[in-house]
Amino acid sequence: MVVPTIFALSSGSAPSGVAVIRISGPSAFDIVGRMAGSLNRIRGMNLRTIRDRNNSKIDQGLILTFPGPASFTGEDCVELQIHGGRAIVAAISRELLEQGCIAAEAGEFTRRAFRNGKMDLVEVEGLGDLIAADTEMQRRLAIEQASGGLSLLYQGWANRLTHARAMIEAELDFADEEDVPGSVSDRIWPDITLLHREILKQVTATQSGRLVRDGFNVVIAGPPNAGKSSLINALSGRDVAIVTSLAGTTRDLIEVELDMDGFLVRLVDTAGIRETDDVVEREGVRRARRAVESADLVLDLSEIDSPAEQTSFLTDAKRLRVGTKADLHPLGDTHYDAYISVSLPQTIDHLRSLILQELKQSWEAISSLGVGRLRHISHLQQASIFIEDALKQSDIVLRAESLRLASDELGRITGRVDVEDLLGVIFSEFCIGK
Numbered sequence: 130m131v132v133p134t135i136f137a138l139s140s141g142s143a144p145s146g147v148a149v150i151r152i153s154g155p156s157a158f159d160i161v162g163r164m165a166g167s168l169n170r171i172r173g174m175n176l177r178t179i180r181d182r183n184n185s186k187i188d189q190g191l192i193l194t195f196p197g198p199a200s201f202t203g204e205d206c207v208e209l210q211i212h213g214g215r216a217i218v219a220a221i222s223r224e225l226l227e228q229g230c231i232a233a234e235a236g237e238f239t240r241r242a243f244r245n246g247k248m249d250l251v252e253v254e255g256l257g258d259l260i261a262a263d264t265e266m267q268r269r270l271a272i273e274q275a276s277g278g279l280s281l282l283y284q285g286w287a288n289r290l291t292h293a294r295a296m297i298e299a300e301l302d303f304a305d306e307e308d309v310p311g312s313v314s315d316r317i318w319p320d321i322t323l324l325h326r327e328i329l330k331q332v333t334a335t336q337s338g339r340l341v342r343d344g345f346n347v348v349i350a351g352p353p354n355a356g357k358s359s360l361i362n363a364l365s366g367r368d369v370a371i372v373t374s375l376a377g378t379t380r381d382l383i384e385v386e387l388d389m390d391g392f393l394v395r396l397v398d399t400a401g402i403r404e405t406d407d408v409v410e411r412e413g414v415r416r417a418r419r420a421v422e423s424a425d426l427v428l429d430l431s432e433i434d435s436p437a438e439q440t441s442f443l444t445d446a447k448r449l450r451v452g453t454k455a456d457l458h459p460l461g462d463t464h465y466d467a468y469i470s471v472s473l474p475q476t477i478d479h480l481r482s483l484i485l486q487e488l489k490q491s492w493e494a495i496s497s498l499g500v501g502r503l504r505h506i507s508h509l510q511q512a513s514i515f516i517e518d519a520l521k522q523s524d525i526v527l528r529a530e531s532l533r534l535a536s537d538e539l540g541r542i543t544g545r546v547d548v549e550d551l552l553g554v555i556f557s558e559f560c561i562g563k
């Protein structure tokens with residue numbers, strides 16, 4: 130089957146100063162050659178006039194050539210850097226279609242890169258995250274993953290499993306031969322035990338990585354009139370929530386996204402939690418409780434010295450107890466983690482620094498390693514279960530089989546379940562067969 134040659138506008142939408150049109154596929158050089166004069170099959174850059182089939186000039190621009198396989202997709206690629214006017218982009222696109230190119234589907238360049246072995250699935254995901262990254266921490270996490278750091282980690286683990294299996298095979302197949310030292314496979318189990326521990330650590334780190342990618346969920350909760358909506362307004366610096374002196378003002382969840390020191394924080398204001406006969410407010414309270422359940426951090430607000438000071442909800446999340454309206458209350462010996470007043474900006478700044486401290490603690494656990502995404506966790510967990518099986522079993526054949534299953538799970542993360550040549554490993558380590 131002939132692979133079609135695809136093209137797409139890779140820069141943002143026109144008009145712009147410069148537009149980049151990317152072309153990939155077996156006919157890329159021929160097609161652009163017909164429009165702009167023939168191109169040498171070397172990596173290079175040419176200033177050319179681009180013409181349609183009637184030889185009328187469309188635009189002048191830079192033409193970058195990347196002969197495969199040393200290109201992003203692994204195919205022949207050409208990039209046109211042209212003026213970014215809408216009519217120019219439209220005219221060149223029309224001409225490319227006439228010349229037999231087809232418009233690329235979303236993600237098709239990357240899909241071709243994966244198919245041609247230029248990237249694995251982990252790098253593909255990282256690239257997607259990198260393009261979508263809004264905050265500095267998201268960018269840092271994504272660039273690590275997109276440039277293959279995480280793939281190397283997973284690949285290294287898979288290699289250790291392959292090595293272990295090779296040692297076991299050697300013991301099974303060549304047990305009678307003199308060249309194989311007795312019970313060679315015993316030497317591998319300490320490393321497999323270590324590997325098991327490393328994988329579990331990665332699961333924890335990946336769970337924290339979610340905080341960076343999807344945002345840190347901070348929920349403001351507490352009784353009516355505690356000052357929750359006033360706080361979300363103060364922290365976001367915007368008038369997002371209605372504030373009145375009537376208890377039960379907020380009903381819906383109100384959400385704002387904040388960039389705090391490069392971290393994405395999703396701040397949620399909720400209805401005051403209390404028993405009520407009002408149908409709408411009751412629904413608001415139900416939503417508030419649900420928000421609290423899925424929080425990463427709960428800001429548990431109550432007015433300082435208020436009678437209803439005991440908490441009105443349960444949560445497994447970290448909870449900061451925040452006493453409000455500090456301007457009205459001389460500080461007694463109460464037991465809050467923070468005291469705030471919306472009329473005292475330094476108290477809001479202090480609370481903000483406490484939230485950041487929580488965030489940074491989660492980040493520290495992960496910043497040193499590349500961390501994967503949720504999709505990776507289930508495969509990592511499954512791999513660790515198979516490794517546990519291997520460590521527990523006594524039958525050597527079953528042990529080897531469990532290790533094979535574990536290494537297949539790791540292969541599913543990168544999308545590359547390689548056909549391993551176990552004998553190759555064996556022969557590289559022993560002189561069996563001489």
Ligand SMILES: Nc1nc2c(ncn2[C@@H]2O[C@H](COP(=O)(O)OP(=O)(O)OP(=O)(O)O)[C@@H](O)[C@H]2O)c(=O)[nH]1
Nearest residue numbers: 353354355356357358359374377378379401470471
């Ligand atoms: N003096 C003082 N008043 C405050 C402060 N924060 C909030 N208030 C007042 O307390 C009342 C309730 O504030 P809200 O922010 O609406 O409280 P809430 O917790 O969102 O209330 P519900 O949405 O009804 O649960 C309003 O009259 C606010 O002006 C504060 O720091 N100092």
Ligand SMILES: [K+]
Nearest residue numbers: 354373375378
């Ligand atoms: K209120």
Ligand SMILES: [Mg+2]
Nearest residue numbers: 357358378379
């Ligand atoms: Mg409110």
